[in-house]
Amino acid sequence: MNTLNYADINIGDKIPNLDIPITASLISCAALATRDFEPCHHDKAVAQGMGLPDVFMNILTSQALMARFVTDWSGPEAVMKALKVKLGAPNVPGMTMTVSGEIVEKDDAEKSIKINVTGENNIWGMHMSGSVQIALP
Amino acid sequence: MTINVSGEAAIAGVANTEFSKNSGVSELELASVAVRDAIADAGLKPSDVDGMTTFTLDNTDEIEIARAVGIGDLTFYSRVPHGGGAATGLVHQAVMAVATGMAEVVVCYRALNGRSGHRYSSGVAGPLLTSDAIHWGWYTPYGLMTPASWVAMYTQRYMHLAENVQDAMFEIAHVQRQYAAKNPAAFFYQRPFDRADYDASRPIVSPFKMLDCCMETDGGSAVVVTTAERAKDLKHPAVIVKGVAQAAAADMESMTSFYRPEIARIPSMDIAAKMAYEQSGLCADDIDAAVIYDAFTPIVLWQLESWGFCDLLEAPKFVLDGALRSDGRLPTNTHGGQLSEAYIHGVNGVVEATRLVRGQSVNQPAKEVNNVLVTSGVGVPTGGALLGRSD
Amino acid sequence: MSESLVSRIKPVLGLDNKWWWDQAAEGVLAIQRCQGCQSLRHPPRPMCDQCQSQEWDFISASGKGTVCSFTVLHHPKFPGYDYPLIIVLVELAEGTRITSQLTGCEPDEVDFDMPVEMVMQRDADGFQLPYFRPSQ
Amino acid sequence: MTPEQTKAFEEKVYTFVGKPIYTGPRRGYDDVNSAMIRQWCEVMGEKNPAYVDQDWAEKSTRGHLIAPPAMMYAWTQEGYKVASEGRPTDGQVEMVKFFDSYGFSGSLGTNVDQEYFAEAKVGDAIFEESVIESISEQKTTARGIGYFFETYAKFTNQDGVLLGTQRFRVFKFIPPQQEEVTPASSDTLEIPTRVAAPRGQDNKWWWDACDEGKILIQRCASCGALRHPPRPMCGVCQSTEWDTIESTLDGELFSFVEMHHPKFPGYQYPLLVGVISLAEGTRIIANIVGCDVKDVEIGMKLKGKVERVDEKTILPQFYPVNN
Numbered sequence: 001m002n003t004l005n006y007a008d009i010n011i012g013d014k015i016p017n018l019d020i021p022i023t024a025s026l027i028s029c030a031a032l033a034t035r036d037f038e039p040c041h042h043d044k045a046v047a048q049g050m051g052l053p054d055v056f057m058n059i060l061t062s063q064a065l066m067a068r069f070v071t072d073w074s075g076p077e078a079v080m081k082a083l084k085v086k087l088g089a090p091n092v093p094g095m096t097m098t099v100s101g102e103i104v105e106k107d108d109a110e111k112s113i114k115i116n117v118t119g120e121n122n123i124w125g126m127h128m129s130g131s132v133q134i135a136l137p
Numbered sequence: 138m139t140i141n142v143s144g145e146a147a148i149a150g151v152a153n154t155e156f157s158k159n160s161g162v163s164e165l166e167l168a169s170v171a172v173r174d175a176i177a178d179a180g181l182k183p184s185d186v187d188g189m190t191t192f193t194l195d196n197t198d199e200i201e202i203a204r205a206v207g208i209g210d211l212t213f214y215s216r217v218p219h220g221g222g223a224a225t226g227l228v229h230q231a232v233m234a235v236a237t238g239m240a241e242v243v244v245c246y247r248a249l250n251g252r253s254g255h256r257y258s259s260g261v262a263g264p265l266l267t268s269d270a271i272h273w274g275w276y277t278p279y280g281l282m283t284p285a286s287w288v289a290m291y292t293q294r295y296m297h298l299a300e301n302v303q304d305a306m307f308e309i310a311h312v313q314r315q316y317a318a319k320n321p322a323a324f325f326y327q328r329p330f331d332r333a334d335y336d337a338s339r340p341i342v343s344p345f346k347m348l349d350c351c352m353e354t355d356g357g358s359a360v361v362v363t364t365a366e367r368a369k370d371l372k373h374p375a376v377i378v379k380g381v382a383q384a385a386a387a388d389m390e391s392m393t394s395f396y397r398p399e400i401a402r403i404p405s406m407d408i409a410a411k412m413a414y415e416q417s418g419l420c421a422d423d424i425d426a427a428v429i430y431d432a433f434t435p436i437v438l439w440q441l442e443s444w445g446f447c448d449l450l451e452a453p454k455f456v457l458d459g460a461l462r463s464d465g466r467l468p469t470n471t472h473g474g475q476l477s478e479a480y481i482h483g484v485n486g487v488v489e490a491t492r493l494v495r496g497q498s499v500n501q502p503a504k505e506v507n508n509v510l511v512t513s514g515v516g517v518p519t520g521g522a523l524l525g526r527s528d
Numbered sequence: 529m530s531e532s533l534v535s536r537i538k539p540v541l542g543l544d545n546k547w548w549w550d551q552a553a554e555g556v557l558a559i560q561r562c563q564g565c566q567s568l569r570h571p572p573r574p575m576c577d578q579c580q581s582q583e584w585d586f587i588s589a590s591g592k593g594t595v596c597s598f599t600v601l602h603h604p605k606f607p608g609y610d611y612p613l614i615i616v617l618v619e620l621a622e623g624t625r626i627t628s629q630l631t632g633c634e635p636d637e638v639d640f641d642m643p644v645e646m647v648m649q650r651d652a653d654g655f656q657l658p659y660f661r662p663s664q
Numbered sequence: 665m666t667p668e669q670t671k672a673f674e675e676k677v678y679t680f681v682g683k684p685i686y687t688g689p690r691r692g693y694d695d696v697n698s699a700m701i702r703q704w705c706e707v708m709g710e711k712n713p714a715y716v717d718q719d720w721a722e723k724s725t726r727g728h729l730i731a732p733p734a735m736m737y738a739w740t741q742e743g744y745k746v747a748s749e750g751r752p753t754d755g756q757v758e759m760v761k762f763f764d765s766y767g768f769s770g771s772l773g774t775n776v777d778q779e780y781f782a783e784a785k786v787g788d789a790i791f792e793e794s795v796i797e798s799i800s801e802q803k804t805t806a807r808g809i810g811y812f813f814e815t816y817a818k819f820t821n822q823d824g825v826l827l828g829t830q831r832f833r834v835f836k837f838i839p840p841q842q843e844e845v846t847p848a849s850s851d852t853l854e855i856p857t858r859v860a861a862p863r864g865q866d867n868k869w870w871w872d873a874c875d876e877g878k879i880l881i882q883r884c885a886s887c888g889a890l891r892h893p894p895r896p897m898c899g900v901c902q903s904t905e906w907d908t909i910e911s912t913l914d915g916e917l918f919s920f921v922e923m924h925h926p927k928f929p930g931y932q933y934p935l936l937v938g939v940i941s942l943a944e945g946t947r948i949i950a951n952i953v954g955c956d957v958k959d960v961e962i963g964m965k966l967k968g969k970v971e972r973v974d975e976k977t978i979l980p981q982f983y984p985v986n987n
Contacts, residue, residue, distance in 0.1 A: 207577030274861025
């Protein structure tokens with residue numbers, strides 16, 4: 001697995017989109033993997049009581065998917081510097097979230113780049129938007 | 138028929154772009170590349186072209202491509218509706234134009250970012266701004282809203298009437314993947330699968346598994362049609378259009394003709410076959426190989442019946458006897474088809490059919506190939522063409 | 529020139545044209561150049577109509593040109609534009625043509641073959657696009 | 665709330681600002697370990713060898729495995745208690761309860777900003793220190809009226825090395841349905857319903873009748889031929905005059921499919937769709953319900969009922985007829 005070089009990255013470069021099918025399994029198993037036991041992420045009745053059709057994705061999972069999206073692309077020697085997420089519409093089972101990203105800043109001193117990342121689901125639209133900052137070799 | 142276009146026109150040039158899941162370029166660029174390369178394959182110059190045809194679905198204007206490629210004055214342009222049903226319709230329009238003198242060199246093209254852009258598999262549930270919203274409204278409330286689901290409805294009926302249908306569906310998918318595995322241009326080059334993989338592939342809509350469904354592709358294909366006379370002196374031996382037809386049988390709905398007495402067959406294709414055979418003077422026995430539109434595996438079965446390669450409900454047996462294989466009665470979809478090469482709405486199939494007649498398929502059958510059938514998408518108004526060597 | 533609260537209709541950015549608008553945002557009036565035969569073309573397209581090459585780069589235009597044709601828009605008026613609006617077709621010194629807006633000039637002063645030069649216009653919302661004005 | 669109530673609420677709620685959420689730094693129940701990392705990676709589809717591949721990691725620049733930085737906040741989470749007994753009281757829970765007591769019971773995480781300064785290794789203990797950093801003034805948003813509060817957390821390891829910081833922003837609001845007059849905003853989340861049929865000139869009457877519990881079949885007023893789906897002209901005699909008859913909804917299954925993929929919100933799966941031949945002679949598309957897919961076969965007798973299938977949709981549904 002290679003890691004991208006800082007010098008080869010240009011502002012405006014795009015990261016290939018990633019489609020993530022949102023399933024009840026992903027939502028509840030990922031909530032537990034992040035040790036988030038809030039019932040709304042694994043108990044459909046509780047989620048429906050909150051006015052949602054089904055369990056919905058927790059924030060720690062959205063963060064994880066955003067981070068994975070970037071390091072899948074950058075390679076494993078990238079060092080994560082910051083991760084900022086703004087939440088929008090919930091992800092619920094049956095949707096597909098398309099994650100996309102674009103390089104928006106380069107910092108030559110730190111050899112770090114900032115990537116704006118969005119995750120949009122096909123039913124309700126923007127689920128998450130934010131940025132990930134990584135340092136590259 | 139007052140005028141028979143048989144033998145009047147020929148396919149002189151063909152080309153595909155690279156096929157991918159994310160081309161990274163515009164549909165205009167894909168179309169321009171396919172058109173340029175097909176013209177070059179014919180040994181012609183862009184300025185020789187005076188006609189263009191494409192799908193109504195295509196997002197790129199003829200004149201945009203003409204300007205990008207440096208094509209000269211156009212005297213003919215036309216578009217064919219109904220998605221994949223237009224595949225051989227492009228050739229049909231071009232043949233009529235050159236046979237009547239409306240144009241002399243017509244490029245037929247189709248280019249799409251079908252995976253990275255709009256995906257047809259996503260169904261009609263999204264915001265649908267077309268005039269057929271009312272039509273789909275009879276189906277969407279019940280959840281019947283993807284192309285796979287509409288075709289599956291005919292398939293279930295066919296399975297009710299015919300035998301060994303699922304095995305035949307596997308055979309079609311499997312044979313085509315084996316062709317693709319040997320086709321460097323195919324998306325699934327060097328990636329074969331076996332029955333266990335097929336059985337384990339994801340259920341889409343009963344009885345379709347993922348491997349019964351075509352892929353979604355970014356790419357483009359183009360075909361140059363000219364007069365048989367002019368084609369004689371060009372780079373490759375002329376591939377004569379011996380018969381070509383469009384047809385939409387009575388009582389048709391787009392993809393949901395569920396109201397006919399029997400739905401386990403394709404009456405529109407029956408008509409196209411009858412017309413093309415009559416024009417050409419050929420019959421099923423004369424056809425040596427085929428490129429049959431394959432958005433989903435069972436539609437190949439019904440078309441084999443329409444074109445008279447076997448009797449009604451006998452296609453599974455025909456297929457299971459190995460007919461579609463390289464050494465079989467009717468080597469079919471030797472490029473891998475839309476299941477395994479690329480989904481360019483059937484125009485890549487016209488390219489392959491041309492190559493089969495020229496003897497240039499990457500999976501060229503050992504036997505002599507004189508006449509090749511190529512068809513358009515079914516479930517919608519459709520068509521087909523018979524291509525062959527000049528005598 | 530008054531600054532409208534509503535901004536002009538922006539171009540749709542696709543794979544074949546975004547780079548040009550990015551250059552404009554940097555203050556550059558770009559002209560696409562074929563790397564196969566060096567011919568210039570505008571508006572940008574993915575293929576050279578002379579030699580069918582897909583390879584290209586671009587040059588930065590001098591911004592000098594002459595008025596090839598022009599029109600003055602009065603009606604209907606769209607929010608985000610200043611009327612009367614003079615639209616010019618400019619024959620650039622490099623040989624390609626570009627459609628743009630003429631500024632610093634009254635509608636009755638515009639004339640064919642009038643020498644013009646490019647000025648970058650920056651809208652209130654930061655959008656940048658080339659205008660032309662009479663050569664000074 | 666009256667202005668007086670708001671004043672009383674705000675006087676108290678702003679006193680939470682600056683309060684620590686835990687007394688002293690709080691250590692995660694588990695130190696950084698490969699089991700939890702592997703499970704997290706499995707679910708997230710994370711293949712990064714820096715987290716899971718020991719051999720790779722030893723040869724890498726780092727020389728050892730690291731925990732995914734995005735797991736930072738996972739290490740100090742409370743655990744299953746949250747589901748079984750409710751979240752144990754801490755500074756934040758106390759504040760949230762106070763919000764709830766004034767009707768600000770809606771809760772929506774809106775932003776999380778994390779910065780990372782050092783990478784956690786397997787075996788590291790993780791300590792969290794958090795504080796309620798700010799509470800906004802009252803805001804009106806599409807979700808309702810409420811306040812944004814922000815917590816600030818610092819994560820350190822056993823050597824006191826700062827691993828990262830986090831700002832977590834939450835909107836506490838009065839859910840709109842509890843407001844007397846606030847109409848549901850178009851931005852309010854809705855339970856998805858089925859994709860409705862658009863109603864135009866030629867088909868609106870059919871769907872309107874369906875809403876009334878009747879399934880009608882169009883009949884040519886000139887030659888009496890029945891037709892479905894509705895069309896403005898008779899295909900047999902070209903008359904544009906027509907009336908309708910009401911179907912008995914006795915039918916027979918002509919063909920059917922089971923939908924697996926993709927799944928659309930608003931539909932209940934397993935989902936069976938049939939083409940049904942009605943006793944009157946026309947066909948209709950509808951869902952087959954009240955039976956298992958393995959018991960469905962072409963030719964089976966069906967009886968339809970017009971039923972409400974979701975908040976917005978009334979449809980004919982067909983049940984097997986038991987002979």
